[in-house]
Amino acid sequence: MRFSERIIAMQESPIRKLVPVADEAKRNGKKVYHLNIGQPDIKTPEEFFAAVRGFNENVLAYAHSQGISDLINSFIQYYEKHNIHLEKDEIIVTNGGSEALIFSMIAVCDHGDEVLIPEPFYTNYNGFGSMAGVNVVPVTTKAENGFHLPNKEEITKLITSKTKAILIANPGNPTGTVYTKEEIYMLRDIAKEHNLFIIADEVYKEFVYDGLEFMSFAHLEDIKDKVIITDSISKRYSACGARIGCIASKNKDLIKQVMKLAQGRLCVATIEQVGAASLINVPDSYIEEVKEEYCKRRNVVYNALKEMDGVVCEEPKGAFYVIAKLPVQNAEDFVVWLLKDFHINNETVMLAPAEGFYATEGLGKDEVRLSYCLNVNDLEKAMNILKEGLKAYPNKK
Amino acid sequence: MRFSERIIAMQESPIRKLVPVADEAKRNGKKVYHLNIGQPDIKTPEEFFAAVRGFNENVLAYAHSQGISDLINSFIQYYEKHNIHLEKDEIIVTNGGSEALIFSMIAVCDHGDEVLIPEPFYTNYNGFGSMAGVNVVPVTTKAENGFHLPNKEEITKLITSKTKAILIANPGNPTGTVYTKEEIYMLRDIAKEHNLFIIADEVYKEFVYDGLEFMSFAHLEDIKDKVIITDSISKRYSACGARIGCIASKNKDLIKQVMKLAQGRLCVATIEQVGAASLINVPDSYIEEVKEEYCKRRNVVYNALKEMDGVVCEEPKGAFYVIAKLPVQNAEDFVVWLLKDFHINNETVMLAPAEGFYATEGLGKDEVRLSYCLNVNDLEKAMNILKEGLKAYPNKK
Numbered sequence: 001m002r003f004s005e006r007i008i009a010m011q012e013s014p015i016r017k018l019v020p021v022a023d024e025a026k027r028n029g030k031k032v033y034h035l036n037i038g039q040p041d042i043k044t045p046e047e048f049f050a051a052v053r054g055f056n057e058n059v060l061a062y063a064h065s066q067g068i069s070d071l072i073n074s075f076i077q078y079y080e081k082h083n084i085h086l087e088k089d090e091i092i093v094t095n096g097g098s099e100a101l102i103f104s105m106i107a108v109c110d111h112g113d114e115v116l117i118p119e120p121f122y123t124n125y126n127g128f129g130s131m132a133g134v135n136v137v138p139v140t141t142k143a144e145n146g147f148h149l150p151n152k153e154e155i156t157k158l159i160t161s162k163t164k165a166i167l168i169a170n171p172g173n174p175t176g177t178v179y180t181k182e183e184i185y186m187l188r189d190i191a192k193e194h195n196l197f198i199i200a201d202e203v204y205k206e207f208v209y210d211g212l213e214f215m216s217f218a219h220l221e222d223i224k225d226k227v228i229i230t231d232s233i234s235k236r237y238s239a240c241g242a243r244i245g246c247i248a249s250k251n252k253d254l255i256k257q258v259m260k261l262a263q264g265r266l267c268v269a270t271i272e273q274v275g276a277a278s279l280i281n282v283p284d285s286y287i288e289e290v291k292e293e294y295c296k297r298r299n300v301v302y303n304a305l306k307e308m309d310g311v312v313c314e315e316p317k318g319a320f321y322v323i324a325k326l327p328v329q330n331a332e333d334f335v336v337w338l339l340k341d342f343h344i345n346n347e348t349v350m351l352a353p354a355e356g357f358y359a360t361e362g363l364g365k366d367e368v369r370l371s372y373c374l375n376v377n378d379l380e381k382a383m384n385i386l387k388e389g390l391k392a393y394p395n396k397k
Numbered sequence: 398m399r400f401s402e403r404i405i406a407m408q409e410s411p412i413r414k415l416v417p418v419a420d421e422a423k424r425n426g427k428k429v430y431h432l433n434i435g436q437p438d439i440k441t442p443e444e445f446f447a448a449v450r451g452f453n454e455n456v457l458a459y460a461h462s463q464g465i466s467d468l469i470n471s472f473i474q475y476y477e478k479h480n481i482h483l484e485k486d487e488i489i490v491t492n493g494g495s496e497a498l499i500f501s502m503i504a505v506c507d508h509g510d511e512v513l514i515p516e517p518f519y520t521n522y523n524g525f526g527s528m529a530g531v532n533v534v535p536v537t538t539k540a541e542n543g544f545h546l547p548n549k550e551e552i553t554k555l556i557t558s559k560t561k562a563i564l565i566a567n568p569g570n571p572t573g574t575v576y577t578k579e580e581i582y583m584l585r586d587i588a589k590e591h592n593l594f595i596i597a598d599e600v601y602k603e604f605v606y607d608g609l610e611f612m613s614f615a616h617l618e619d620i621k622d623k624v625i626i627t628d629s630i631s632k633r634y635s636a637c638g639a640r641i642g643c644i645a646s647k648n649k650d651l652i653k654q655v656m657k658l659a660q661g662r663l664c665v666a667t668i669e670q671v672g673a674a675s676l677i678n679v680p681d682s683y684i685e686e687v688k689e690e691y692c693k694r695r696n697v698v699y700n701a702l703k704e705m706d707g708v709v710c711e712e713p714k715g716a717f718y719v720i721a722k723l724p725v726q727n728a729e730d731f732v733v734w735l736l737k738d739f740h741i742n743n744e745t746v747m748l749a750p751a752e753g754f755y756a757t758e759g760l761g762k763d764e765v766r767l768s769y770c771l772n773v774n775d776l777e778k779a780m781n782i783l784k785e786g787l788k789a790y791p792n793k794k
Contacts, residue, residue, distance in 0.1 A: 001622050001651070003504055004504060005507050006508070007655075010654075010657045012657060013660045016462075039459055043455045048457065052449060052450075053449075055449070059438060059439070059440060060445065060635070065413075106403065106528055109401050110403055111509075113401070127657065127660070127661030131503055131529075131661065197398065240459040241460055243663070243665065253400070257404045263410045264407075264528065265496065266493060267638065269640045269665075269666035269669045270639070271449060271639070
């Protein structure tokens with residue numbers, strides 16, 4: 001039987017494709033430090049679990065397609081803290097940030113339309129594009145510039161009659177880049193001049209370091225009809241398994257259209273919504289502490305990378321990722337070699353080859369993404385293994 | 398700002414679009430019996446809630462994209478009871494039956510491909526088709542024949558080079574029709590001769606009455622590479638809010654392809670998966686009792702409809718729905734009239750106009766879907782209101 005061309009064309013997750021190699025290493029008795037996945041190790045707030053345990057309906061009924069009222073209110077209160085003012089009919093609860101992104105693409109693009117996305121980008125954007133029949137048009141950014149955006153001319157020359165939106169993650173995954181106000185204003189100007197939506201993936205907004213200020217696209221009053229915020233509790237509350245996110249926009253007509261998609265899938269898991277609604281009661285100190293912890297980890301990782309010969313990488317200012325260019329011929333081969341052929345005291349490290357984060361053929365072949373979701377102690381060991389591994393690796397540039 | 402044509406073309410849920418009219422009736426002090434929605438009132442098994450309360454991880458982490466191991470095993474054991482033998486790599490846990498259907502469409506159809514679906518059909522199939530860029534081609538069935546399938550020739554003449562699958566719900570929603578073995582064999586033959594997938598929506602398989610035997614498409618050994626089962630715990634365990642379903646197929650390559658979609662959305666809500674996994678411990682008597690209860694309700698509804706002048710409907714043999722043709726000019730007008738202008742002792746009834754369950758323009762205008770998710774006592778009252786309402790309604794045929 002033949003499958004669809006679009007599903008055959010979908011790539012396997014570059015983050016997960018080497019898992020069998022890691023599993024083999026573990027079977028052979030090696031300990032593997034996982035810097036390849038963005039699964040936080042931080043404790044989920046107890047408020048979440050308490051609310052889940054307190055669920056006491058007799059019938060686990062469909063929730064409202066828009067989301068349960070308590071959770072919508074919880075999101076509204078949360079955004080108020082970030083000086084983003086939303087009304088009840090400007091938010092829809094989604095199955096994680098993933099569904100918010102798919103819904104956004106479907107709402108603004110027909111089949112064959114285009115969305116500009118700075119690359120390297122979160123690899124699942126490709127999958128969402130395939131599912132929605134939307135072509136991802138990469139705006140290439142570079143390790144040497146800390147993955148900041150090219151100038152306006154470079155970006156606008158990619159716009160065609162089929163371009164409907166710019167999708168941007170700020171802070172960036174996999175880059176950790178926090179865009180400057182100037183970059184955000186430039187994108188605003190482009191959106192205005194070319195009548196484009198901006199789909200802003202702001203799930204890492206709490207994780208901005210070094211005193212930098214996070215600026216949301218929702219703060220841009222003059223393009224508020226063009227801005228679609230996609231968000232998730234996964235990272236900031238260490239609750240990835242809840243699959244709770246939202247789509248928010250001051251464009252109420254957009255939200256009305258997206259409601260049709262939300263009704264189509266009926267609702268988001270009810271009990272996890274109840275848990276998520278309680279997170280508004282988590283003291284702000286929780287997120288402050290989490291942020292401090294990630295900042296410490298960022299320092300460990302970046303300082304270690306800086307000391308390694310031939311590694312190119314600017315200090316990431318946000319999220320919990322960094323992309324590093326390595327002095328190797330092929331980063332995927334290097335990652336496999338680390339798992340198969342290298343260890344220090346029977347321990348090794350796993351990274352994500354970065355090629356899968358690029359849409360442009362040939363880019364990222366000598367780059368890896370490191371995620372710093374391990375404690376500082378483990379991270380130090382992992383970075384030492386990487387350093388020694390690089391020294392010992394035979395296929396360097 | 399312009400939205401996509403596909404989202405503008407999506408219809409609002411015909412089940413929910415009259416909710417504001419019902420809300421107004423309630424504000425005016427009327428009690429409304431809801432026969433418009435398929436939200437079971439039966440208690441969810443306590444095992445589910447106990448497992449949820451027992452969840453004791455510190456970090457609510459991403460689950461495996463395929464689903465947690467316990468839940469996959471739970472589905473495998475459940476299917477064994479139905480003489481369906483599945484291996485671990487033949488199932489993926491999904492966000493309800495909805496996601497299983499969308500994944501199936503995307504996996505077998507490219508944009509513009511066609512899927513044959515007997516109409517009237519579950520209205521969200523239209524939405525899934527829009528999202529996946531798939532054209533729904535209706536195979537019209539009629540109230541007069543209990544919505545059984547037309548003959549083979551009628552069906553095959555709808556097949557084009559773009560037809561990739563037949564999607565069929567058995568038992569049917571909104572019809573309650575249970576297809577005969579002969580019908581199932583006919584579809585098998587069509588699938589073989591035209592190399593089509595069969596996407597079988599079997600979420601109501603436990604609800605088959607009058608001693609009829611349910612036959613799954615998974616029982617057809619000779620087309621096992623062509624059969625995709627979509628399923629959900631929502632109805633059989635009265636757990637709609639959990640959003641737990643699955644996609645199952647003996648075609649392991651298909652499951653491998655669908656895994657890419659599953660990885661794209663990372664995972665299904667973790668805690669609801671833990672709850673769902675425990676359902677395998679629910680004694681079979683639970684489902685037996687639920688089935689008996691629905692059968693009683695079916696009898697109340699069908700016997701009442703049979704007595705109403707001018708109503709056309711065959712006895713439904715499964716699920717908890719029935720479509721009835723009413724002696725009115727326009728069923729939606731009648732439903733609105735019942736809510737706005739009619740009552741017995743300040744009580745009225747809400748039905749779902751059936752037009753939205755048809756893809757063929759003009760069909761279903763004088764039909765309604767009744768869902769029997771109320772207790773027998775309330776159903777009797779509701780059916781009496783319908784009977785008297787029909788007598789009093791001014792715009793009859």
